[in-house]
Amino acid sequence: MTDATTNVKDESPWRERVRALKNMPPVLYILWESGPGVVTWGLLLRVVVAVLPFAIAKVAAFIIQDIADVIRGQHLAANFWSLVIAEVSLNVVLGLLTRAIDYTDSLLANRYTQHVSVKVMEQAARLDLTTYENPIFYDRLERARVQATDRLAMIQQMGRLFQQVITTLVFSAALAWASPWLVLLLALGVLPSFLGETHYAFLGYAKNFRQTTAKRQMDYLRQMAGSREGAKEVKLFGLNKFFTERFQRLANQIYVEDVALSRAKLIVGGLLGIIGTLGYYGAYVYVIWRTLRGGYNLADFTFLTAAIQQASSNLQQVFSTASGIADQALFLTDLLAFFEMEPLVRSKPNGLSTPEPIKLGFEFKNVSFTYPGTNRTVLHNFNFHLHPGERIALIGENGQGKTTVVKLITRLYDPTEGQILLDGVDLREYSLEDLHRHIGVIFQDFMRFEMTARENIAVGRVDRQHQQEDIESAAHKSLADTVVAKLGGGYDQMLGRRFEGGVELSGGEWQKIALARAYLRDADLLILDEPTAALDARSELEVFERFAELTEGKMALLISHRFSTVRMADRIVVLSGGRLIEEGNHQKLMEKGGLYAEMFEMQAASYR
Numbered sequence: 389m390t391d392a393t394t395n396v397k398d399e400s401p402w403r404e405r406v407r408a409l410k411n412m413p414p415v416l417y418i419l420w421e422s423g424p425g426v427v428t429w430g431l432l433l434r435v436v437v438a439v440l441p442f443a444i445a446k447v448a449a450f451i452i453q454d455i456a457d458v459i460r461g462q463h464l465a466a467n468f469w470s471l472v473i474a475e476v477s478l479n480v481v482l483g484l485l486t487r488a489i490d491y492t493d494s495l496l497a498n499r500y501t502q503h504v505s506v507k508v509m510e511q512a513a514r515l516d517l518t519t520y521e522n523p524i525f526y527d528r529l530e531r532a533r534v535q536a537t538d539r540l541a542m543i544q545q546m547g548r549l550f551q552q553v554i555t556t557l558v559f560s561a562a563l564a565w566a567s568p569w570l571v572l573l574l575a576l577g578v579l580p581s582f583l584g585e586t587h588y589a590f591l592g593y594a595k596n597f598r599q600t601t602a603k604r605q606m607d608y609l610r611q612m613a614g615s616r617e618g619a620k621e622v623k624l625f626g627l628n629k630f631f632t633e634r635f636q637r638l639a640n641q642i643y644v645e646d647v648a649l650s651r652a653k654l655i656v657g658g659l660l661g662i663i664g665t666l667g668y669y670g671a672y673v674y675v676i677w678r679t680l681r682g683g684y685n686l687a688d689f690t691f692l693t694a695a696i697q698q699a700s701s702n703l704q705q706v707f708s709t710a711s712g713i714a715d716q717a718l719f720l721t722d723l724l725a726f727f728e729m730e731p732l733v734r735s736k737p738n739g740l741s742t743p744e745p746i747k748l749g750f751e752f753k754n755v756s757f758t759y760p761g762t763n764r765t766v767l768h769n770f771n772f773h774l775h776p777g778e779r780i781a782l783i784g785e786n787g788q789g790k791t792t793v794v795k796l797i798t799r800l801y802d803p804t805e806g807q808i809l810l811d812g813v814d815l816r817e818y819s820l821e822d823l824h825r826h827i828g829v830i831f832q833d834f835m836r837f838e839m840t841a842r843e844n845i846a847v848g849r850v851d852r853q854h855q856q857e858d859i860e861s862a863a864h865k866s867l868a869d870t871v872v873a874k875l876g877g878g879y880d881q882m883l884g885r886r887f888e889g890g891v892e893l894s895g896g897e898w899q900k901i902a903l904a905r906a907y908l909r910d911a912d913l914l915i916l917d918e919p920t921a922a923l924d925a926r927s928e929l930e931v932f933e934r935f936a937e938l939t940e941g942k943m944a945l946l947i948s949h950r951f952s953t954v955r956m957a958d959r960i961v962v963l964s965g966g967r968l969i970e971e972g973n974h975q976k977l978m979e980k981g982g983l984y985a986e987m988f989e990m991q992a993a994s995y996r
């Protein structure tokens with residue numbers, strides 16, 4: 389994976405910063421996508437608010453001039469009170485429109501957060517398991533997730549920049565018309581602070597980038613120390629202090645780095661700020677000097693001092709807002725890079741539909757497999773055929789590659805070598821979505837959705853509207869109906885303890901609910917990876933008697949360490965060290981007296 393940001397520290401800060409500006413167009417596009425109407429209104433309002441201060445300063449200058457004339461004994465100008473009313477009105481309008489901008493900003497922030505969050509979720513779902521194995525991906529996902537909501541300030545800053553640029557241009561034009569020196573003095577004063585600000589913004593980014601791993605570890609520790617899942621072991625093993633100390637060590641390390649940067653920024657920023665103040669007063673003194681020499685009247689003087697004040701503060705703000713945006717744009721590198729990531733296991737465009745009915749079944753031909761990022765071959769030259777209508781049990785000791793076979797047949801991964809065929813055609817030629825529709829899998833580490841019992845079953849087939857009968861029938865097949873019958877809320881009972889009113893189930897009860905999901909799928913190939921591990925002996929027997937009935941005529945792949953279950957399969961495949969070492973039915977393998985017979989005897993002996 390090419391990582392656009394890992395080399396942040398090696399690159400010249402300025403080059404990196406300029407490069408980050410390339411992030412702006414796609415981000416502006418995302419912003420536009422999230423609310424074209426709101427964006428347009430926001431911009432229009434800002435144009436008006438940007439020019440109002442100019443009008444207000446002009447009117448104020450005329451008022452001062454009129455008052456000075458009256459003090460010098462002249463008559464009050466006829467339009468004096470109209471000017472006063474105009475100034476008050478303009479200020480009222482300014483106040484109202486500023487609030488209207490806040491309103492459009494908050495609308496836009498809401499929409500943008502939602503839009504980006506959905507995009508992040510969609511992209512995370514699109515990427516394959518291979519990507520999830522990669523720690524760089526996790527760091528990036530983490531940063532992308534934070535950026536989805538944390539970059540809100542940037543949106544407001546972009547709006548503000550737009551407004552500040554217009555105000556600056558209007559006042560600078562007025563100053564340049566009076567004397568170009570004024571604009572030059574102001575710009576020279578502000579430039580050093582701008583350079584300083586952007587420099588520290590970049591250092592801040594590089595620092596945050598470096599800290600991602602530590603922050604991820606801290607999050608993990610915080611979660612472990614405070615989670616319901618972790619609570620039992622944390623208490624019994626007395627891990628609290630261990631976790632807290634580790635957390636504190638990381639937090640201190642981050643604190644020290646943060647303080648060092650803030651301190652440098654404070655000192656250098658303060659010094660550069662003095663130059664800005666000198667520029668401002670240089671322009672101010674110039675106007676006083678020209679006024680005293682009769683070059684400007686009182687109205688000009690009043691207006692120009694207001695204009696200097698406005699131009700200088702807006703110019704300063706333009707620079708600091710722009711540097712803030714450049715800083716935020718750097719963070720967006722991760723979000724955009726995340727959006728651009730492509731899955732390795734992909735559905736072929738116009739891929740084949742899964743055959744109906746499947747005639748030849750699934751065949752592994754000389755399949756070898758190594759998990760990405762590792763160098764240990766988990767499957768070696770694995771050959772295996774699953775015929776239509778066949779129920780196969782895959783057995784072997786821990787870590788021999790059974791679950792890996794499931795991940796390959798479902799195309800969560802592609803083989804490193806060899807091929808998997810479905811009806812004689814490489815699995816990669818089929819549409820991935822269509823293939824998945826024909827397979828029902830319940831993994832060892834199946835999901836416990838903290839939703840209602842009905843939803844937990846219905847997610848087995850989300851593309852369909854389910855009638856109550858479908859849900860009940862699937863629940864009946866997996867024995868989940870007996871679990872639901874005990875729940876206060878029946879099928880509408882919230883499961884898990886995360887949400888109010890939720891009820892926690894036992895491991896075996898969750899497993900029955902998950903099994904119902906697989907039955908609801910009504911798939912051609914049903915794969916159960918240790919489906920009964922948490923079930924008691926009676927439930928297991930019942931589940932399997934049903935399983936045999938329910939999978940009649942379908943393909944089923946079963947992984948189990950319980951031989952009472954395994955012996956019911958039509959064929960048993962024994963995996964050892966990633967190789968197929970024995971296959972046949974229970975009787976044949978027992979007669980053979982190999983690994984299967986040995987494992988069977990061992991389990992049987994432990995029951996005697």
Ligand SMILES: Nc1ncnc2c1ncn2[C@@H]1O[C@H](COP(=O)(O)OP(=O)(O)OP(=O)(O)O)[C@@H](O)[C@H]1O
Binds near residue numbers: 759788792
């Ligand atoms: N995501 C992964 N990345 C790297 N190695 C992995 C990954 N998943 C599994 N492995 C390794 O591959 C080997 C086979 O794992 P697999 O889960 O297929 O075994 P299994 O036979 O199903 O074991 P068990 O009976 O314990 O469930 C193991 O040694 C494991 O460490």
